[in-house]
Amino acid sequence: MENLMKMFKANCDFLRSNDITGRTQRRELNKMLKDNSVVRLKRGLYRLSESDHADTFVELSNILPDGVFCMFSAWFHYNLTTTVPYENHIAIKQKRKVRLPDYPPIRLYYYNDEYYHLGIRQILIDNQQVNIYDLERSVCDAVRFRNKAGLEIALEVVKNYVKRKDRNLDKLMKYAVRLRIEKIMQNMIMPML
Numbered sequence: 001m002e003n004l005m006k007m008f009k010a011n012c013d014f015l016r017s018n019d020i021t022g023r024t025q026r027r028e029l030n031k032m033l034k035d036n037s038v039v040r041l042k043r044g045l046y047r048l049s050e051s052d053h054a055d056t057f058v059e060l061s062n063i064l065p066d067g068v069f070c071m072f073s074a075w076f077h078y079n080l081t082t083t084v085p086y087e088n089h090i091a092i093k094q095k096r097k098v099r100l101p102d103y104p105p106i107r108l109y110y111y112n113d114e115y116y117h118l119g120i121r122q123i124l125i126d127n128q129q130v131n132i133y134d135l136e137r138s139v140c141d142a143v144r145f146r147n148k149a150g151l152e153i154a155l156e157v158v159k160n161y162v163k164r165k166d167r168n169l170d171k172l173m174k175y176a177v178r179l180r181i182e183k184i185m186q187n188m189i190m191p192m193l
Contacts, residue, residue: 074138
């Protein structure tokens with residue numbers, strides 16, 4: 001079991017079944033599952049029960065390695081909204097098929113390549129890379145999906161963005177042009193400047 005524990009610790013308390021070699025390690029994993037020292041997150045992905053990863057971003061980036069946190073999850077991360085998301089909002093490539101766990105709740109957004117890659121940045125949480133859309137892309141998503149998210153939330157996101165010192169209006173407008181929301185973005189931002 002020590003060998004399996006070293007593998008868990010080397011991967012930030014996570015383990016994929018394809019990392020296991022041999023029957024002995026598989027039996028050890030089954031024992032750990034039975035005595036509840038390991039939790040099965042989804043098929044082929046396990047986490048130590050004693051793990052101190054309170055951060056859902058790390059757990060979900062292991063479940064969906066190429067997923068990108070977006071919408072409410074990104075807005076909340078950047079303090080653009082006071083609305084606490086009850087689901088984790090993650091963007092993935094359009095035709096990708098995924099099997100999701102029952103918990104934590106996840107809402108997927110399927111983007112084609114042009115929109116998926118626009119504005120991805122990586123942040124470091126607990127020594128693990130997590131994909132999230134940058135600040136400007138997140139604001140553009142609020143405006144772009146204002147009918148789904150709610151106009152009040154979109155206005156709150158834009159208003160909080162305009163107040164920030166680290167804002168980059170040039171980058172925001174470049175994204176707005178690529179996402180075809182340039183005029184709407186100008187109409188929302190101009191009164192706030």
